[in-house]
Amino acid sequence: MLARYFPLIGWLKAYNKHALSNDLIAALIVTIMLIPQSLAYAMLAGLPPEVGLYASILPLVAYTLFGTSRTLSVGPVAVISLMTAASISQLNLTDSSQYLAAAVLLALISGLILILMGIFKLGMLANFLSHPVISGFITASGLLIAASQLPHILGINAKGTNLFDLVLAIIGELAQTNLLTLGLGGFALAFLFWSRSGLKPLLIRLGLSAHSAGLLAKAGPVLAIFATTLTVWGADLANRNVAIVGAIPAGLPQFGLPSFDSWLFDDGLWQQLVVSALFISLVGFVESVSVAQTLAAKRRQRIEPNQELIGLGAANIGSALSGGFPVTGGFSRSVVNFDAGAQTPAAGAFTAMGIALAALFLTPLLYFLPQATLAATIIVAVLALIDLPAIKRTWQYSRSDFSAMLVTILLTLSQGVEIGIMAGVGLSLLLFLYRTSQPHSALVGLVPGTEHFRNIDRHQVETSAQLITLRIDESLYFANARHLEDRIYALIVQQPSVKHFVLMCPAVNLIDASALESLEAINHRLQDSGVIFHLSEVKGPVMDRLQKSNFLEELTGQVFLNQFAAWQALSEKM
Amino acid sequence: MLARYFPLIGWLKAYNKHALSNDLIAALIVTIMLIPQSLAYAMLAGLPPEVGLYASILPLVAYTLFGTSRTLSVGPVAVISLMTAASISQLNLTDSSQYLAAAVLLALISGLILILMGIFKLGMLANFLSHPVISGFITASGLLIAASQLPHILGINAKGTNLFDLVLAIIGELAQTNLLTLGLGGFALAFLFWSRSGLKPLLIRLGLSAHSAGLLAKAGPVLAIFATTLTVWGADLANRNVAIVGAIPAGLPQFGLPSFDSWLFDDGLWQQLVVSALFISLVGFVESVSVAQTLAAKRRQRIEPNQELIGLGAANIGSALSGGFPVTGGFSRSVVNFDAGAQTPAAGAFTAMGIALAALFLTPLLYFLPQATLAATIIVAVLALIDLPAIKRTWQYSRSDFSAMLVTILLTLSQGVEIGIMAGVGLSLLLFLYRTSQPHSALVGLVPGTEHFRNIDRHQVETSAQLITLRIDESLYFANARHLEDRIYALIVQQPSVKHFVLMCPAVNLIDASALESLEAINHRLQDSGVIFHLSEVKGPVMDRLQKSNFLEELTGQVFLNQFAAWQALSEKM
Structure with missing residues (x-):
């Protein structure tokens, strides 16, 4: 009974030296991958970089306690960070401390929603999000995210609430391009694209085993960060208008309940936050569960969707209590964690320790890190999310599913993430009713x-x-x-x-x-x-x-x- | 081909003296029934009484041309009048000419929606309204309508946007009851309730055949109107605070396009009207089609749902062009029309002539008609809509259908008609998905x-x-x-x-x-x-x-x- 709500009781009994060493190696590799990702996704969410680190400590520990997947890597992910940014932008806050407070509250509300869904076994609500809608939404989000990072690569200021506005704004500012920034960003982009396919063969030729080479190749972003940070520092580019991350406060986050200031209630902003948190929870849950199921099946393990809701809910509450933003299980990091040999959720707790050490000691080294490098990290990560073959497959298989997908993509790009999802879900339901309304x-x-x-x-x-x-x-x-x-x-x-x-x-x-x-x-x-x-x-x-x-x-x-x-x-x- | 869009081509060829005399008799009886109903439903919709007459002329002719049911009686009906009142109240209009203009526009938009649905064969959209939702909605509407007419019976002023507020307002004003009004209203109520069951046997004892007695008993409201109007005139009750209908402009309505004044567009009111018109169209269509199908089956005739949409759409546009409000096929009048022997839709056109004659010549006679009598007519009509056994049957048959019905009833009573329907439809869909989400x-x-x-x-x-x-x-x-x-x-x-x-x-x-x-x-x-x-x-x-x-x-x-x-x-x- 207790083991049902605390899955760790199950695996902790059989924990041994062998599992410990495997988990430690996996944690080290995931930590190296997570440091740049956490900074980059915080930037994508419109938050200071340290918030990314804060969202990568306590949430991982919470998921270790309550989650059922042995290899899921929880933390900031691209799509959820985009949804966070989109939700908070709607509120028209001017003060950056209000923006951060809203992000923390979004994590708290998401956590509560996920836990309530878990307690009432409402995991089935995620069934509303059909595959074509989710797939279309992820593709459109990937495009939106990539476009939103282009200004960082170009060293310009350009914003827009939809793809069209954003592209127009970028074109309008193109003349202001900072060539030094573009040089750094272009190098980082090119290196990261190359490292996806080229780094592993190179490392093998240097004598590493195929497995180690594959894992080490995931450290590509760290190499890019290292090279571009050194360049900025050595050539004093920060004084030549190359945007850098700057001072990141060192140390662990302050733990405590988020503040519930009156401005939230005066304008009824919290109601909007609840609606946004619901979308974030559902999308995060669907993504996370499908990754967890894929990995569990490879080792004939099981995950329990309703307990997963509690695990992810606890992770988000952990994020809120340590000043972080919404998190979920990420695809690429989980696969790396799995491939690196993680045996139990303890690997997640060890990763949290690694990030905590980074927050304590590494932040001064990140002062000269150019924002363009982080933007390049994001772009390379999200372009992998854009699944054009899936669009073609859906078109061939079913026109009606394709139309739900297309509407989701077009409305997500033009009207924003929440309207995109809602329209997709509504159309899926309509089309399903239409198909069954004239039965054979x-x-x-x-x-x-x-x-x-x-x-x-x-x-x-x-x-x-x-x-x-x-x-x-x-x-x-x-x-x-x-x-x-x-x-x-x-x-x-x-x-x-x-x-x-x-x-x-x-x-x-x-x-x-x-x-x-x-x-x-x-x-x-x-x-x-x-x-x-x-x-x-x-x-x-x-x-x-x-x-x-x-x-x-x-x-x-x-x-x-x-x-x-x-x-x-x-x-x-x- | 032409006969498909003009069903009258089909029946006109075979039209003969026998059908003519049957249709004329049915039209006479329906006209006698429709005069008080049209006045009463206009009052329910918050409109001047003559608007009810206007909505009972051109719409009937339009339906004769385009409708496929041979016996459906189109015109003002209770639930659609309530929905009209609820829609326009949302707009917070202060000017009564704006209120009327909004009602006319509502009929126009409803008509266009219905015709578009007919052209694109979207009659299936009505399938969203499950039986429990429709039945719960009609019951709740009946309660709301009955409560809204009580103040007229009591001679007090009491308003409320939901049942709770309304009942509280009535209780608060109870001390102001006008006893003369209450006496007239109470008499009308008692007489109408009695006439539903007692008038027919009485007429049979007076020597009429069972069939004629049954039809003549439908003239009960006319008798009540006659008696109470004479009383008000004879005892000069209008000067003792008994509310009367007053001067109704004599003559036919002015025909023409409704005015599209700027206030509609300034406040974006027309968007709200479109949403309301959609609800009115769907509910009106569902009700009308089910009556038409029931009657058609009795004579092995067919109705064509998508052509019905065009017929009802034409009727509503006809209503808008003659200064009327939204209409649809009514249950009780259609049954009377059928029982009275109507053979073809020509009966509807003859009824329209009857109402036109009434508008030309009868309105002076209605000056002293007490509003309490009209309120009594409405109450007796809508109490027949309240179907408590259906609630019990649904409870016994399926808890999940019952919950959709209950939510529809409670939200219609407490939050209004549109929220009530939407919540019912949403819950039906959710429950259906839930049921099929865990298939056997x-x-x-x-x-x-x-x-x-x-x-x-x-x-x-x-x-x-x-x-x-x-x-x-x-x-x-x-x-x-x-x-x-x-x-x-x-x-x-x-x-x-x-x-x-x-x-x-x-x-x-x-x-x-x-x-x-x-x-x-x-x-x-x-x-x-x-x-x-x-x-x-x-x-x-x-x-x-x-x-x-x-x-x-x-x-x-x-x-x-x-x-x-x-x-x-x-x-x-x-």
Whole structure:
């Protein structure tokens, strides 16, 4: 029981030296990867760089305590940082301390929402986000993020709330480009792109094993940071308008509850924050769970989605209590953690220690780090999120899924992340209802010499002038109940000789109250037309439900266990 | 082709003396019923009484031209009048000419929406309104309308935007009750309630046939109006604070486009009107179509839902062009029209002539008509809408449908009609997704000596240690794709000896892009776990769709036409 809510009880019992050494190695590699990422994603979220480090300490410890994935790496991630920036920009805050306070509060509210969802087992809410919507949203976010970092590479100031405005602003400022910044940023970009594919073969040629080379190649961003920081320092570029990170306060974050100042409540800003936190929670949860499931399956381990909600919720509350911003499980870092051999969530706790040490001792070294390098880190990371083949695949597979994806992409780019997601979700639902609102149904007849019934349009079958049998291939519920009514009335008007109508229900898994009323209406209206209404092959649970209503008493005809019995009783031929 | 858009071409060819005399009699009876109703519903909508008459002339002619029901009686109805009042109150207009202009515009926009829906065959949008939501909404509206008319019966001034406020306001003003008004109103109420059941037997005892007595009993409101108007005139009650209808301008409405004044656009009010018009259109369409279908079935006639949209749209545009407010097909009047023997939509056009004559010549007679009598007419009409047994039936049949109904009722009463409907629709969708998000699935095994497979928990069946077969009883789409992943991973972890996993799909009618990605993920993750993934009994259209993706190429196992073939190939026993 306790082990259910504290999964660490399970793995801690079997913890040994071997697991410890594996976890320590993985933690070291992830720490090296996380230091530049945490600074960069804080910048993306519009926050001071140290906030990125703060969001990479306590959240990791909290997830170690409550999470069920053994290899998920929690912390700042690109899409959630973009959503954080977009949410807070909506509030039109002018004061940067208010901006930070809003980010911390967003983490707190997200954490509470995730934990409540976990307690009430509402992980199913994430099902609203269909794959095409999520995939379209991630692609559009990647484009938005990449565009938002371009000004840092160019050394210009350009902002816009959508892709169009942003690109226009960048073009307008292009003449102001700082060539030194562009040189550094361009070098970092080129090096990082190259290091994705070129660094590993180089290291192998230098004598490393393929596995170590693969892991060490992930340190590419650290090399880029090292080289560009040294250049800025050596050539005194900070005095030549190259934007640098500057002084980062050294030391651990202050722990404590975020402040609830009156400006939040005066303007009802917290309500907007709650809505934004809901989006951030859902997107973060969906992304994190799919990474965790992919990695768990590789080792035949399991993750528990509702406990994951609690783990991620605890991580966000941990972030809020240490002055951080919303976090979730990140894809690339988790894969590195897995590949580096992490055995248990303890690797996350060790990573937290590594980041804490960095916050205590490394920050002076980052003073001359150019912002362009961080921007390059972000761009290279998010361009991997843009999945054009997925768009093509979806187009080929289903036009309706494709349209939900396209709407999500276009509205995310033009109207922002929340409207993009909402429109995508709304359209998915509409399209699903539309698809099920006109379910497949077929008039059936008897295959001669058998007891089977098949579609009269496709097979040579026996029919009867006084009997119509319609097989319906979908559950009956509010979206298709009226369609069924229309279909049946049309059939009755077409065939005036008919005396019996049988609705064959082998594929009906549910009849909801709307469909029940439609069946009642069909029964009465057929009665008014002098036609007797029967059902056949009704499934057990559906029949149990029908017995709770008085439909079966009012039914003019019978319920036949199988269609052949209905045929024998009702067709004049027998 | 032309007959499709002008259904009157169909029935006009066969029109004869017999149909003419039937239609004229029905029109006479409906006119007598419609005069007080049109005045009362205009009052309910917050409009001058003559607007009710105006909304009962051109709309009826327009529906005669474009509608497909032979017996539907179009005009002002209670629920749509309430929705009109609620929509316009939101706009906080102070000027009564603006209020009227907004009502006219609402009819115009509703008409355009309905016609567009008809042209694009979007009648399916009405499917969003499930029966429990519609039924709960109508019941709550009935309560709201009845409460809103009480102050007229009591002769007091009391308003409130929700039931609670309204009841409190009435209680607060109770001391101001005008006893003369209460006497008239109470008499009208009592007489109308009695006339619903007592008038017909009385008329039969007076020698009328049962049929004529039934029809004449519908003139109860006219008798009440006659008696109370005479009383007010005779006893000079208008000078003793009994509210009367007063001067109604005589004559036909002015025809023409409504005015589009700048105040509408300054405050963006027209956007709010469009949203309200959408609700009014959908509710009006659903109500009207269900009445029309019920009546058509009794004579084995058909109505065409998408053409009905055009008919109702034309009626609303007709209303707007003659200074009226939103209209739709009414339940009680249509039944009377049907019972009175109306043969064709011409009866509607004759009714329009009757109302036009009333507008020309009868209005002076209505000067002393007490508002309390109209309020009594409304109360008696709407109490018939309150369907408490439906609430009980829904509770017994399905808790989930009941909760959607209850939320609709409570929010309609407390927050207003639009929020009530939206919450009901949203909850219906959520509950439907929830129900299908955890679809029924069963592990199956071979029934010995047969080729059939059944649930291993319910039947004595053969299984194999290296083969798991899961039968899934629902289409696979975004709401249940992740559930399927979780279920399969859990099964694999439980049974480490397994080498083959077969997903049996006889009830899968659809695999959407989300479910396809889940199947791909399942395939890859099972591969990572050393398990081969197979499908069996995939339906033809689903298979066609899968062939458009590269899933079948990546599938580690096979697609078996039937489960027995899978068993023969994969279980070690064979």
